[in-house]
Structures are given as C-alpha cells and as structure tokens.
Amino acid sequence: MNNQPELVLLKNRRPDRPATIEEYRAGGGYAALAATLGKRSPQEVCQLVLDSGLRGRGGAGFPAGRKWAGVKEDAEFPRYLIPNTDEMEPGTFKDRVLVNADPHLVIEGIILSAYAVSAGKGIFFIRPSYEMDAELIERELEVARDAGFLGGNILGSGFSFDLEVHRSAGRYICGEASAQVNAIMGKRAHPNKEVHMAHQGLWGKPTIVNNVETLSCVPGILRQGPEWFKGLARTESGAGTKLYCVSGRVCKPDVFEMPIGTRLSEILDLAGGMCPGAEFKAVLPGGASTEFMPKKFYDVEMDFEPLKAVGHRLGTGAIIVFDKNTCLVGATLNLIEYFARESCGFCTPCREGLPYIRDLLWRIEIGEGKEEYIPLLREMARHMDRSYCAFAPGAAAPVLGLLNYFEEEIREHLSQKKCPYKGLGIEFRDSLIPMEKTESTAPENS
Template identity: 70%
Template sequence: MNSLPEPILLRNRREDRPATLDEYRASGGYEALAQAIKQYTPRQICEMVKDSALRGRGGAAFPAGLKWLGVKEDAPHPRYIVCNTDEMEPGTFKDRVLVDADPHQAIEGSILAGYAIQAQRGIIFIRPSYEQGAQLLERELEVARQAGFLGKNILGRDFSFELDVHRSAGRYICGEATAQVNAIMGHRPHPMKGVHMALQGLWGLPTLVNNVETLACVPHIVRNGPEWFRGLARTETGSGTKLYAVSGKVNRPGVYELPIGTTLREIIEGHAGGMLSGGEFKACLPGGASTRYLPRQFYDLEMDYDTLKAVGHRLGTGAIIVYDQHTCFVGATLNLMEFFARESCGWCTPCREGLPYIRDLLWRIENGEGKEEFIPMLRQMAGHLAKSYCAFAPGAAEPVISLLTYFTDEVREHISQKGCPFKNVQKPRPHLWYPPEE
C-alpha cells in the first residue's frame, strides 16, 4: 500500500476539534498569501495554478487555471469568487471534513483566488445541514480579519478583499454553479445556460466559482510550486492528492487523502479496511450518485479523471460508495432515483417528467410489477435525460445507464421472479404515475 508520507490538505486534522489559526500558521498557513501578494502578480498566480494542472474537485474536473485565466485583466469590477461548499451529492462528505478540520485552509485558498482574479468580495456557499461548519467559518473569518488576512489593504498591500458565509436554502441544484449564483442573488435557483461566469456571474459581473477542495489546494501550489503538485499524482496526467470519501460496505468508511490515481483496490482494501463482514466487492459508485456503477473488472483501476474517462466512467467528486454481493442494484438505483426525482428543480421537461417515470418503472420492477418492455423504456427515458437544460439530469441518468449495462441480468431476474431476488424489505406501494395503468 502506497500512502502519502504526510497528508497535505488534511495535515492538521485531529479527532477533537478544528485547527486554530496558530496551528494552521505553524504548518505554513498564510505563507502562500504573503508570498503571493508580495512577490507575484495576480496573473502569475493564475499561471501557477494552470501549470499545476489542478482540476476542479467539485465533479466536472475543469482545469482550474484555465478558468481563472478566463477572467481577463480588463474585465469590469467588482469581481467575485464563490467557494462552493454545498456538497449535497449523495455519498460526498469530503468538503465537510476539509472545512471542519482546517477552516483557515479554505479561507486562504479563497483569498488567493480573490487575489488572482482581483476580486473584491468572496462568498462561501454552504449547505444548511453544515451549520456547525458555517458557524466555525464565520468565527474563523473574524479571526483572519483581526490578523490582517482579510479586509482593507491585506498585509499592508494594495489588495482589499471581504469573505462571507452564505447558507444555502438546501436544494441539491444550488450546488450547480449558475444556479448557485442565482441563489446568492436571491433568485429562483434554476441553472442558466450559455452564461459565461467569467464575464457575467453574480450581478452580471465576473465571478469565479470553485469547489472548496479545489481552492484548498492553491496555498500548497503557491508555496511548493506547480511541479511539486503535479509530482504528487500517481498517474501521468493527474496532479495533486484527492480526498476520497469512502462509504458503504467497508470496514472503515471515511475521508482518505491519497495521491490522485491510487487504485480502487488500495483504497478499499488498504485505507478503508476491506469489505465489511468479509463481503465481496460487487461494484461502487466512484464519484457520488451522478456517476456510473464501476464493477469488479475495474478493481485495479487508478482513480483519476483520465483513467476513468478512458473506460467510459467519471471520477466525479471522488466519493466512493461501495456495494457488496448482497446489494440489489435495482433497489440501489431506485433509491438514487427517489433522490433525483425529488431534487429536480422542475425547470425543464425531460428532467421534471423523466425522473419520476424512471423511479416508478424501477419501483415496479423491484416490487414484482415489472415487465420485459420496461427495460427498453428505461433506456429511452435515460436517453431523454441527456436532452435536459442542465447537467443535473444527465448525471442522474448515469446510475440507470450503468444498471442496464452491467446488471441487466439482475433486472431480468426481478421481472421473471416477480420480485427482488435479494428479498429486500418491500416498502408500501406509493402512488405511481408511470406507466399509466391499462
């Protein structure tokens, strides 16, 4: 097992409480900010992030440096940065650990992003169930302000920046960057198509939205250099470490910071303590609920963006939900579809109507009312989800598509046996709309 000599993002993690400002500083915290504003131009920081090959950790894996360079030097002011700590993707809990362990790391990363694009204001957007984290951040933001890292003329230089916490109203779609911008402005949080955030984000002005894990990497990149960051990865095209949030049928669920590209086998058998009760690995969701089931044949795959892409999968948020041989994948997919159907923002038809349709078909299959023709219907409905307005519905389609790719036999068994072969406890019959009764 090849583990990191020392964690980087989680180096100040302790069991009992978050790291204080003094502890963060003792581990090199805020050195990057001082270096940045004294030695480097904002553009140089953007270039550094680009050279580090850091990719967004919020799910889409967009190159962070390219996004930052998208805010042109002559773009209008004021400019904004948003630190996305919404984290409502089922199975994902890395951002919570990151903030709770070392809040100043998230704060410093956000200030550096602010400096790099010459923003005046930053917002940490956090889900309401992370109230403890929100209060912690508010308290530590004040500590950072008192220490001269926030506010007017930071560290005596010509850079002023304010950072606040914004609590989400608590819907999954608010994590999507353009919906988040609407939410912050107090509008209905529907996503916006064709909006170039670097030009027209919050209040029509240049805005940078990054995941909190992405931002937390930046102080380390500035302090140690882009090459060092790239060298942390286990793969050719990867860079940095990754916070893998492991849950499900493992002995030690938790967040593990490992070189990006660590194999699935090592993560599960080494770090997460192996399969629960001596079970067998059947499949996992590699990056939260909006990714495809990754079955056993990929057990030795390096968990990085390009390696997964090469086999038709996505790393997403790196939240690995592990299933064993006793898992019914019809039931597991139904569970996910209940979430997605509930969380659809309702703005466009394929998603608003398609997800309840899929949920109802799966419910019928799971509960002995399935028919063979439901399989092509599921395929067709999953295809319709790709025609939706935003990335929510195509993400929701991923588990369904992979259910039909890898576990069709299991679906058929449900249909022929008129019920779940795993003998799952049946839930009371809800009102089902789709397909309409004959």
C-alpha cells in the first residue's frame, strides 16, 4: 500500500537475525536513554508516558502511565520492574517476534520505564518455551551492560538499574501480574488481590509488571514526544502502533505492526486474506480469552475503545481466524481444555467450573448434548466473572461468544446428534479427569 504506516517496534526487524546493538543505535537507539537519564526527572517521564496515552499491551489495556503513577514518590526502596514476557495466551506470539527483532529496543524501554518508577532491579520474566529468546536476551543484556546502559550509575546519571532473566516454570497463570510476582518469590503462582502491586509487590516492595510490548513503546515516546505517539493511532482514543498476530485460516499468518485502530479487514488483507477455498466465519480478536466475533464485525477498528463499544476486547491483539469448515464448538472445546488444565486451582469457579464447561462442550461435540446444556453453559460461563482473578472470565469468553453468535451451530450439534463438521480434530489428554459417556451413568445422590 502507498501509505505504508510508520514502523515503531519492528523497524529493525530482519528476516534472518535479531538486530544488533549497533544496528539499533544506528536507528537512534539508546538516544532516548541518554537524553532522559539524569536530564528528565522520573516524574516527567511518567507524565510523558501518561500524556502519550500508552495502554498496556498485555491484555487488560490499563494505561501504563497511571500504573506507574501508582508507585508514589515516597514509596519504599528497592522497587522492582518486571517486564512480562510470559506469553502463553493461545494465538499470541508478538513478544517473541519483538524480542527477536530488536532486543535492544526492549532493553531500552525497560531501562527507561525503570527510571520512571526509580526501580533498581528488573526481572525479565520469560516463558520457558522461549529458551532461545531468553538466551538472546541474556546475551544482549551483557552487551548492553558492556555499553554502560545497565548496571550501576548508568551513563553517569546516578541511576542504577540491572536486569536479569527469569525463566518461568511454565504455567499460563504466571502471566497474571500478582501470580508472576508470587512465582518469582518461589511461592505458588496464585494471583493475589489482597495487596496492591505498586505498594507491596515483589518481596513486599513496590513493583511494576508491564508487558514488554508496552515497555518497548517508551523509547519512541521519549524520543519523539507523546503527541507523535498519539498521532500514530488511527482512532481518536488510541495511541501508538500495535503488534497484531494473525493466525488461523489466512494465507500469511504473521505479526504485523499497524497503527492501533486499524480495521480488522485491513489486517486480514495484510495477512493475505483467507486461505484458498476458505470462507470467513469468525475471529477471536485478542487471543483465546476473548469472545468470538462473527462476520458482522469484519470491519471493526482494532483498538481498545471501539471494540469495547461493540462488546469485545482487544486483549493481546492476537487475531485467530476461523473458516466455514471449522467447528466452533470443537474450537471452543479445545480452548477450554487448555484453560481448564492451566487453572491454578485456587478458586472454585475456575478450578471446578471450567472442567464442567469442558464436559458439557465435549458432550455437545460428540453428539450427546441436550437442550438444557445451553442455558447451563450460559449460566456457568456468566458465573466465571465471580472468580478470583481474570483468568476464568477470560476462559469463559469464547464460550460466551459461541453462545451469543453461534447458538445455531450448537443446536445443529444437538439436532444431528453429532458434529456437523469433520469432528473433534483435537486430541484429549488424560491428565485431566477423563469424561465418561452418559449411557452407563445415572445421576445419583451426591
């Protein structure tokens, strides 16, 4: 296209290898660092980021500046910054691409953010499957340290910050900020809503947990100003660019950096459109923990606010595309299977309710569904909202999407007593409690 949008995050992306520090610096990298450390006060940095309207890219979309402002000036030291790269949301792979494309952009963003909250220590929390990326980051951290961007008294500014890589033990829930902090502390990775991270996070000290994509936006903001950043967006409410991961039945699945607010149709076009012979049916707009969007939302602006306005969430911006030949009940069952397995087991609705939903979906899928399962599913999914953290509501989102837009498809399963599509196509692992067909069982007193 003619008006090829400005690339901010993937500017230095190369097909063969990650950008080196030299390449990064050649493109103006670390300039923001030099211009900020010791020259601007942390409060100013905070304010700039707040002004830029940067919102968290990890899924919840909380304004980064507001989060940082939660750490009060007189808060305790040391303070911690945790760049969250525990990317386990199905369909999301943007952080990996980002880290692999331009590790120093990420590092600079982290240092600048740490400066904004006066954190002395950063812990790069990375998914265990990203072992190569962890090694890459560790390598590049050494490079950055040698260049004087990390460690004590960075660039003579008097600001000290060091960053180390922590490999997760590999649970989806570790992506949740408070669970992540617990995990780092060696506790069970349970979310903790009792305390506020900005006051009592890691080891009881103020802690900021941000997605790496969010943090990677910071150098740009500081270098070119919040107005520029705001201007990147295609919508009024949005700011900056967004990494959209497109997967599913499209010709060219990939991560695309587009201005936030780019229309879904446009993104799908970038991904080469639907596969030959496939016809668009639905899309998950922001990873597995968002609702299905049917065809009528084909042209929606992919930004936090416009999606919210139509009852959807941007999530991580991971677009998963389903075509006419995919059984959405089966697809949802696949997702629920994953979520039920990954539940931390802390609160009841999530621990017991998700397997229940999975059981109902499974029965519908294999043709044993009953009419009363539909209201039961709806109730059950609705009650997931009252679980301890956002995990269960997220897990229930595709179910709600399925019920809201594709109830007909469920009814087809019920009336045909089998899956009208190819069938399951997914493999069931028996670490979860296996399910049994109804014939041999009668309800009994419990």
